[in-house]
Amino acid sequence: MKYKSQKVAYWFFALSMLLLSLQLIYGFIMGFAHIGYDNLHDIIPFNTARAVHTNLLVVWLLSGFMGAAYYIIPEEAENELVSVKWAYIQLISLAIVGVIAIVGYHFNYWEGRKFLEIPRPLDWLVVLNVLTFLGLILATLFRGKKKTTTSLVLTMGLVFAALLYLPGMIWFDNQTMDSFFRWWVVHLWVEGVWELIMGGILAFLLIKLTGVDREVIEKWLYVIVGLTFISGILGTGHHYYFIGTPKYWLIIGGIFSAMEPLAFLGMALFAVAMYRKGEKKHPNKIALMWTLGTAILSFVGAGLLGLAHTLPQVNLWTHGTLVTAMHGHLAFWGAYGMIVLAIISYTMPNLTGRKLYDSSKGLLAFWLSNIGMIGMTTAFAAAGVAQVYLNRIMGLDFGDSQNEIQVHFIILILCATLFTIGIAMFIIEFIKYGRPNNETLNNH
Amino acid sequence: MLSKSQARTFFLGGTVLSFLVFLGLSWHSLSKEVPKQTHEENLTPEVVRGKHLWDSNNCMGCHTIFGEGAYYAPELTKVVERRGDEYIKAVLKSPIPWSPRGRKMVAYNFSDTEVNDLLAFLKWTGGVDLNGFPPKPKYKTSINN
Numbered sequence A: 001m002k003y004k005s006q007k008v009a010y011w012f013f014a015l016s017m018l019l020l021s022l023q024l025i026y027g028f029i030m031g032f033a034h035i036g037y038d039n040l041h042d043i044i045p046f047n048t049a050r051a052v053h054t055n056l057l058v059v060w061l062l063s064g065f066m067g068a069a070y071y072i073i074p075e076e077a078e079n080e081l082v083s084v085k086w087a088y089i090q091l092i093s094l095a096i097v098g099v100i101a102i103v104g105y106h107f108n109y110w111e112g113r114k115f116l117e118i119p120r121p122l123d124w125l126v127v128l129n130v131l132t133f134l135g136l137i138l139a140t141l142f143r144g145k146k147k148t149t150t151s152l153v154l155t156m157g158l159v160f161a162a163l164l165y166l167p168g169m170i171w172f173d174n175q176t177m178d179s180f181f182r183w184w185v186v187h188l189w190v191e192g193v194w195e196l197i198m199g200g201i202l203a204f205l206l207i208k209l210t211g212v213d214r215e216v217i218e219k220w221l222y223v224i225v226g227l228t229f230i231s232g233i234l235g236t237g238h239h240y241y242f243i244g245t246p247k248y249w250l251i252i253g254g255i256f257s258a259m260e261p262l263a264f265l266g267m268a269l270f271a272v273a274m275y276r277k278g279e280k281k282h283p284n285k286i287a288l289m290w291t292l293g294t295a296i297l298s299f300v301g302a303g304l305l306g307l308a309h310t311l312p313q314v315n316l317w318t319h320g321t322l323v324t325a326m327h328g329h330l331a332f333w334g335a336y337g338m339i340v341l342a343i344i345s346y347t348m349p350n351l352t353g354r355k356l357y358d359s360s361k362g363l364l365a366f367w368l369s370n371i372g373m374i375g376m377t378t379a380f381a382a383a384g385v386a387q388v389y390l391n392r393i394m395g396l397d398f399g400d401s402q403n404e405i406q407v408h409f410i411i412l413i414l415c416a417t418l419f420t421i422g423i424a425m426f427i428i429e430f431i432k433y434g435r436p437n438n439e440t441l442n443n444h
Numbered sequence B: 001m002l003s004k005s006q007a008r009t010f011f012l013g014g015t016v017l018s019f020l021v022f023l024g025l026s027w028h029s030l031s032k033e034v035p036k037q038t039h040e041e042n043l044t045p046e047v048v049r050g051k052h053l054w055d056s057n058n059c060m061g062c063h064t065i066f067g068e069g070a071y072y073a074p075e076l077t078k079v080v081e082r083r084g085d086e087y088i089k090a091v092l093k094s095p096i097p098w099s100p101r102g103r104k105m106v107a108y109n110f111s112d113t114e115v116n117d118l119l120a121f122l123k124w125t126g127g128v129d130l131n132g133f134p135p136k137p138k139y140k141t142s143i144n145n
Helices: A004-034 A048-078 A086-105 A120-143 A150-169 A177-211 A213-237 A250-277 A285-308 A310-320 A322-352 A360-395 A396-405 A406-432 B005-038 B045-056 B080-082 B085-093 B110-127
Strands: none
Touching: A004 A048, A004 A086, A004 A322, A004 A406, A048 A086, A048 A120, A048 A177, A048 A285, A048 A322, A048 B085, A086 A120, A120 A150, A150 A213, A150 B085, A177 A213, A177 A250, A177 A285, A177 A322, A177 A360, A177 B005, A177 B045, A213 A250, A250 A285, A250 A310, A250 A322, A250 B005, A285 A322, A285 A360, A310 A360, A322 A360, A322 A406, A360 A396, A360 A406, A396 A406, B080 B085, B085 B110
16 A cells, blocks of 8 residues: 555445445345245335345445545555545445435335436435545546556546436436436446446556556557447447337447447456466465456456347347346446455455455355356346246246246355355455554555 | 557547447437337326336336336236236235235235326336337237236
């Protein structure tokens, strides 16, 4: 750690881990509901569990990204964070807004707009919070000595993510318009600007872990984020196939979203190539595993599994089925969950001075969570494909087809248990690292 | 070999170009086509109130509409055509959780006005031109109704 203020990152990571744990609990509630055990229906009906599960995901990832930015930007810009106090205010307000939203979902206080269930009055608090965050990051960056490509790409991703939140706050009477702009937030986040954030964090990690020349890494970073936007922006069209929008989106969405895996393929090839090229062998192997893991699994989960149902001829049958859940789980985990765990694994020894690089628990956390998540994805795939054939193609009633595929949810729960054990081990390691301290300044 | 500044030009140029094309197409869709495809003239106050009820109760947290939402409960885009008014009214008014094949729906116990609003909203969604979604099953089983 080079700057005292980087310690702020720790608390964002801690919040992130707390929310991740809660997310898993609500995931299990839904898994059990699918096999007939919806005993909590009166307190936590499925739609509550679902909104909490997905919103916690978004907030733990955002908290992780913010932590990453608070660590990376001072180091890249060579400048202390402009105000540590405001960073803590931002952290606490983020936690408070999150808690109000999550509690509200249990009392029918929400807006049923997938992923954007936060009611609009609370949206304004989110906006304030994010403005504070961006103000701190931008001021630190522009008052700093250096403006590296890595820090600019990361910051650009964060600024665009904030701007793109706004279209989701407009009220429309027409469901089609509502959905049209909801995807400006959701799609352009996860298949656009979040990839910039991921790319920025990935480049930072590769520079630190492989020792490859910054110029080489950052050049490829531009190519990758270029591919991301060229495919991803018009790739939004794959959400406009069947919502009441014109037919030309079938062609545009089909072509451009079929190109989306290229950006993720680029990311995977880039990470592996830099690893092989690198002469420096950083002792933090666990961080390296998460870094290479995120690059490769994001290609599989976001890239390939997305491609599997993105063409309109296929999507006509799979749209709105569990096939989407299959893709969603591995995509979010591979691309965004793992990059947050990668930056946490890299920064913790630097923040706390404890070098738990090679612990068997850390390795087990990596393997169990990944094997668990790949198993869950397979269970969703089996359930989703069976649902498409039974319900959509054969015309079996929805409820009957769901009862036929129940067995896959038992497998899902078993794999989710494996995943949870992995995550629990990661969190135990996180706790074992202890608190950040100043002893580690300039100590790596 | 590609230089860093060429890579940056590729990124900035590609992004700006893609975004401009996207904005143009979005503008065309929303101003010219969507009003026709969704029959905006049919967006009566009942439909709008129905949409608000749909939102404020997070129906999308279990069901899908236009294929969007959660996968726990049936797609509702053409539900009026499939089930008829009376069945839907019974579901929405039910004082106990509706649970036809094991899965429970929240007992909303909606009032008559609310039921009519939601029904108007669902009827409106059924009339939207969705480019062939949801597709008709290729085989009709006897169980389907």
